[in-house]
Structure formats: structure tokens, C-alpha cells
Amino acid sequence: MIERNRWLNLVTHLVLCIGVVVIVFPIYLALVGSTHSAQEMAQSPIPIWFGNEGFTNFKTILMGEGEGVRNQLPVSRMMWVSLVTALCIAFGKISISLLSAFAIVYFQFPFRKTVFWGIFITLMLPVEVRIAPTYKVIADFGMVNSFAGLTIPLIASATATFLFRQFFLTVPDELAEAAKMDGAKPMRFFWDVLIPLSKTSMAALFVIQFIYGWNQYLWPLLMSTEERMYPIVMGIRNMTAGADSQVQWNLAMATAILALLPPALVVVLMQKWFIKGLVDTEK
Amino acid sequence: MASITLTHIQKTYGQGAKGNTVIQDFNAEIKDGEFVVIVGPSGCGKSTLLRMVAGLEEISKGEIAIGNRVVNQIEPADRDIAMVFQNYALYPHMSVFDNMAYGLKIANKSAEEIKTRVDKAAGILELGHLLQRKPRELSGGQRQRVAMGRAIVRQPQVFLFDEPLSNLDAKLRAQTRLEIQKLHRELGITSLFVTHDQVEAMTLAQRMIVMNGGVMEQFGTPEEVYNRPASTFVASFIGSPPMNLLKQAPGLPAGQILGIRPEHLELSHQPHVGWEMTVDTVELLGAERLVHARLGSETLTLRLDASLSAPKTGETFRATAKEGCLHYFNAETGKRL
Numbered sequence: 076m077i078e079r080n081r082w083l084n085l086v087t088h089l090v091l092c093i094g095v096v097v098i099v100f101p102i103y104l105a106l107v108g109s110t111h112s113a114q115e116m117a118q119s120p121i122p123i124w125f126g127n128e129g130f131t132n133f134k135t136i137l138m139g140e141g142e143g144v145r146n147q148l149p150v151s152r153m154m155w156v157s158l159v160t161a162l163c164i165a166f167g168k169i170s171i172s173l174l175s176a177f178a179i180v181y182f183q184f185p186f187r188k189t190v191f192w193g194i195f196i197t198l199m200l201p202v203e204v205r206i207a208p209t210y211k212v213i214a215d216f217g218m219v220n221s222f223a224g225l226t227i228p229l230i231a232s233a234t235a236t237f238l239f240r241q242f243f244l245t246v247p248d249e250l251a252e253a254a255k256m257d258g259a260k261p262m263r264f265f266w267d268v269l270i271p272l273s274k275t276s277m278a279a280l281f282v283i284q285f286i287y288g289w290n291q292y293l294w295p296l297l298m299s300t301e302e303r304m305y306p307i308v309m310g311i312r313n314m315t316a317g318a319d320s321q322v323q324w325n326l327a328m329a330t331a332i333l334a335l336l337p338p339a340l341v342v343v344l345m346q347k348w349f350i351k352g353l354v355d356t357e358k
Numbered sequence: 359m360a361s362i363t364l365t366h367i368q369k370t371y372g373q374g375a376k377g378n379t380v381i382q383d384f385n386a387e388i389k390d391g392e393f394v395v396i397v398g399p400s401g402c403g404k405s406t407l408l409r410m411v412a413g414l415e416e417i418s419k420g421e422i423a424i425g426n427r428v429v430n431q432i433e434p435a436d437r438d439i440a441m442v443f444q445n446y447a448l449y450p451h452m453s454v455f456d457n458m459a460y461g462l463k464i465a466n467k468s469a470e471e472i473k474t475r476v477d478k479a480a481g482i483l484e485l486g487h488l489l490q491r492k493p494r495e496l497s498g499g500q501r502q503r504v505a506m507g508r509a510i511v512r513q514p515q516v517f518l519f520d521e522p523l524s525n526l527d528a529k530l531r532a533q534t535r536l537e538i539q540k541l542h543r544e545l546g547i548t549s550l551f552v553t554h555d556q557v558e559a560m561t562l563a564q565r566m567i568v569m570n571g572g573v574m575e576q577f578g579t580p581e582e583v584y585n586r587p588a589s590t591f592v593a594s595f596i597g598s599p600p601m602n603l604l605k606q607a608p609g610l611p612a613g614q615i616l617g618i619r620p621e622h623l624e625l626s627h628q629p630h631v632g633w634e635m636t637v638d639t640v641e642l643l644g645a646e647r648l649v650h651a652r653l654g655s656e657t658l659t660l661r662l663d664a665s666l667s668a669p670k671t672g673e674t675f676r677a678t679a680k681e682g683c684l685h686y687f688n689a690e691t692g693k694r695l
Binding site: 247249250252253254255256257258259263267268271272 | 412413414433434435436439440441444445446448451460461464465
């Protein structure tokens with residue numbers, strides 16, 4: 076819709092600006108906060124312009140040593156845990172759902188519909204709902220405090236399976252038949268034809284699932300009882316929840332900034348693919 | 359090269375009483391090196407038949423043999439056939455070269471052999487300068503040629519074509535028709551070509567199979583099919599405008615249908631000779647004129663030379679049929695008498 080109207084332009088810009096301020100200002104505060112010392116951050120009002128402790132703060136939390144750090148592992152370790160978890164979840168989800176969608180679309184087996192609806196129904200059962208029984212199962216497998224425990228229960232994904240199923244349904248049957256005539260066995264067809272065609276959908280899903288994995292909080296809260304397996308989101312929480320001493324806001328802010336970076340980076344780098352994967356219909 | 363033998367082929371979808379039989383007791387033998395066209399209206403089972411030969415559909419009953427080998431239980435890739443699909447089914451993410459080479463790669467041919475074969479096929483089809491392009495960068499006609507190239511590189515015993523020209527525009531279709539004919543002359547590979555277009559069927563076929571409702575109506579050369587249609591269905595399906603089929607005509611015994619091709623009717627200038635009819639409409643097609651007329655309760659079409667003077671709408675005139683150009687059919691079975 077194109078409408079040329081001065082006032083309308085002004086109003087739309089105003090709304091956009093308000094939106095940007097609401098989102099960006101807290102991030103700005105966190106960034107400013109991460110460049111001050113703990114004392115300065117304890118004052119009121121808190122500073123709104125950059126200080127000069129930034130380098131020290133980031134070094135402190137990344138290395139886990141220096142003044143004012145309570146007994147905790149360095150943030151770099153937490154970021155590593157988060158990164159591995161998020162990557163495992165994203166890649167795991169993509170590969171599992173690709174395979175299950177392939178099975179559902181291209182093979183005739185008994186109870187195919189039932190299986191599909193079974194997968195679909197799990198949409199109603201995210202981890203939060205089934206957290207107690209899932210914990211029991213994973214704990215009995217001895218997977219507490221391991222990457223396996225952090226990722227495996229989150230990997231099965233009805234959404235991704237559904238997305239790939241819809242995509243596969245749009246691939247003309249003749250393509251599968253042509254591959255069959257060319258002598259390609261099903262997995263060869265999957266690998267040589269379907270995977271290259273699904274590239275953009277995979278990229279879009281990767282962005283979504285990476286952020287989903289990175290932001291996991293509730294599940295690691297149960298799964299990680301040792302500090303070495305804390306993801307960064309839990310780390311922030313622990314820093315701001317010290318009851319016995321004053322909260323080191325400067326360090327908490329720096330950690331928050333670090334926690335923001337990887338998902339933001341993924342979105343920025345994969346933006347083009349992401350949009351293509353969600354809107355593109357060219358095959 | 360090989361012949362194709364179809365014996366008592368039947369295709370049924372579904373089980374038991376609810377089963378839907380789309381092909382009924384189909385028998386045909388296609389000779390080595392022959393170009394056979396299967397033609398029929400949509401839903402007559404012609405594509406299903408082709409897909410059974412290809413191995414993409416199961417055969418409910420009967421036997422299909424390619425050469426001397428019964429292929430019922432053989433995988434499509436091992437039947438030594440190649441197929442050109444209606445929408446070409448090119449792999450969108452592969453270059454033209456890779457599209458043609460894919461089957462050979464799977465068959466573990468050496469890189470040199472693949473290159474030689476693809477280059478040869480590309481040469482025949484004049485695709486040499488397009489080998490590095492992706493299918494979406496090609497025009498419809500070029501895609502069609504790539505699809506044929508993919509079939510050629512496999513050096514199969516049998517070519518199967520599933521309406522490969524229906525996505526092309528009229529001009530390109532005529533041109534591609536000629537190319538396919540030329541290709542068949544050069545390679546001499548047994549070909550089975552499915553189409554719903556009677557012009558394609560007439561021009562391409564050495565012999566043609568006319569199908570209707572899952573049953574073969576006639577199997578013969580285009581001349582036989584046109585000049586001696588085996589049933590009223592064939593008579594009305596082949597030829598444009600179709601043959602006039604009259605249930606009632608002067609001197610026609612009951613229980614018979616009389617067929618006359620529009621071009622076999624001529625104006626009669628002598629009084630009391632021929633049938634008297636009234637003109638409904640006249641269409642000018644350039645070189646000829648179609649006159650739609652009524653004879654009693656029947657309507658029929660005449661195809662007259664446009665240079666001759668023709669009766670005008672509403673006029674009555676007399677017309678006679680050329681000698682030996684009348685066809686008689688049984689009114690109940692529709693079969694030729």
C-alpha cells in the first residue's frame with residue numbers, strides 16, 4: 076500500500092522510533108554498564124555514558140579471575156556450553172526432522188498417517204509441559220550434567236518436521252521418478268536431490284533453532300547441577316541472584332552483552348538466507 | 359534395441375470389490391526399432407500403461423517383456439529404458455551437464471566416458487553451449503531437449519515419452535516433433551510415445567494405439583487408423599473435424615451407423631442426386647471452408663475447398679459422398695462392420 080501523506084509518514088516514523096527505543100535502550104544501558112566499575116554501578120542514578128573499565132570487566136568475566144569475581148567458572152566456558160548446546164540442538168533438529176519428513180512423504184508404510192499425526196501432536200508437548208517425566212528418563216540414563224542430557228530431549232521437533240514435509244510435498248513427484256529411472260536409491264535421492272533443494276529452508280530453520288537452543292533456561296536449570304555445565308543464560312541469572320553479597324552489576328551487564336552476541340551474529344549473517352527460506356517458492 | 363511385449367495387462371487400483379480397473383486385458387507387441395504412439399482422451403489409461411512399462415506403477419496382472427526379458431519384477435533403472443517426462447523433471451540445482459550425467463554417475467561410469475557420452479548427446483541436440491547452465495536459465499524448448507539428452511546418454515533399449523510436447527507452444531511443438539522424428543531415424547531406438555494430441559500421434563507414429571476407457575480400440579499405422587477406423591470412437595477421435603456419424607440416413611439399415619469424413623462430402627449440382635440438407639453455419643479456415651449442415655435430425659460437417667462457392671447459412675443444398683468412402687459401424691457395439 077502506498078499512500079503519500081505527510082502526517083501519516085510522521086506517525087509511522089514515530090511508532091517505529093518508539094519501538095526502536097524500547098528495544099535498544101536497555102541494550103544500550105547494559106553496554107554502558109559493562110564499562111563501569113562495580114562501585115559506579117552501585118550508585119544511583121546509574122551512569123548513562125560509557126566509563127573506562129570496559130576492557131577490565133570483559134577480561135575479568137571471560138577469564139574468570141580478578142577482582143570482584145565470586146567463585147565461579149569463567150564466562151567463556153559458559154559460552155562454550157551454550158554454543159555447543161545450541162549447535163547440537165539446531166543441527167540435531169534439522170537432521171532428525173529432514174529424515175522423518177522424508178520417511179513420511181516418500182515411503183508407504185503401515186500407519187504412516189498415524190505416525191505423522193503422532194509427531195504433529197507433540198507440538199502440544201514442549202519440554203516445559205513434560206519436564207518432570209523427561210527429567211526422570213534422562214536422569215535414569217545418567218545424562219545429567221552432559222551435553223547429551225542438555226540437547227537430546229530438545230531435538231525432536233514437530234515444527235521442523237512439518238515444515239520439511241510441506242516443502243517435500245511441493246517437490247514434483249516426477250523428480251523422484253526421474254531419479255528412480257536414473258538408478259538412484261532412496262537415500263541417494265535424498266542426499267543428491269532433496270537436501271540441495273532444501274538448503275534455504277534448512278538455513279531458516281537453523282537461525283530459529285539456534286536461538287531457541289541458545290536461550291534455553293528452564294531445562295539446563297534441571298540438567299546442569301555442576302557449574303561447568305552452566306550455559307550463559309543461567310550464568311547471568313546466578314550473577315544477579317547473589318543473596319550474600321552485593322551484585323556485581325557491571326559484570327552481569329558484560330555477561331549479558333556477551334550472551335547477546337552469538338544469536339545476533341547468526342541472525343545478521345544468515346538474514347538473507349533466512350528470509351529466502353521463509354518466503355522463497357522457487358525450486 | 360528391443361521389442362516390447364505386453365500380454366494380458368491389467369491395472370487395478372484398490373482391492374477386491376472396491377477396486378477400480380483402469381486397464382483391461384491389454385495386449386500389444388511393439389517391434390524392435392519401431393516408433394509407436396499411444397493416443398487417447400485423458401483418463402483412458404495411456405499414461406498408466408507407459409508408467410507400467412517404465413516400472414513406476416505395479417502391474418496388477420499380465421506380463422511386460424522388453425526384449426526377451428520379463429521385467430515385471432525388475433527395478434526401473436535396470437530395465438534398460440529411459441523416460442522423458444511431461445514437465446521434464448530436471449534436477450533444478452544441477453547444471454545441464456550434471457542433469458544428463460547423473461544416471462551415468464550412479465552407474466559408476468568413468469569420468470571420461472560420462473564426458474564423451476554427454477558431449478555426444480549434447481552435440482546431437484545442439485546443447486553444447488548450454489552445458490553449464492541451470493535448468494531455470496533455459497527456455498521451455500531447451501529444457502525439453504535436456505530431458506531428451508538425459509534419456510539419450512543412457513543409451514537405452516527403449517525410449518518412453520510421456521506427453522513431452524504438451525508444455526511447449528504450438529510453433530515449438532511442431533519443430534520438436536520433427537526433431538524427435540529425426541532423432542528416431544538416427545538412433546533407431548524402440549520408442550513408446552504417449553499423447554492426447556491426435557496430430558502428434560498421426561505425424562510421429564509408425565504405428566499407433568488408440569485407447570479409450572482402458573481398452574485398446576485399434577492398433578495400426580496412421581493410414582489404417584484414419585482410413586479404416588475400427589470403431590466409432592476411433593472414427594470420432596482421429597481427424598479434425600471428426601468423422602460425421604449418422605444414425606439415420608436415407609437407405610441406412612437400422613442398427614447401423616454410417617460414417618463419412620467431412621472431406622469426402624461434395625456438393626452436388628444435379629437435382630435429385632445426393633442428400634438434401636440445410637446449412638447451419640459456415641466457417642472459413644483459410645484454404646478450406648467448414649459447412650455445418652442438418653440432414654433430417656442429424657447434423658454433419660462438410661469440408662469444402664474455399665475457392666469453390668459455398669451455400670450460405672439457411673440455404674438448402676445437395677451433397678454426395680465420394681465413392682468408397684463410407685464406413686459402416688454396428689450401432690450397439692460401435693465396431694466396424
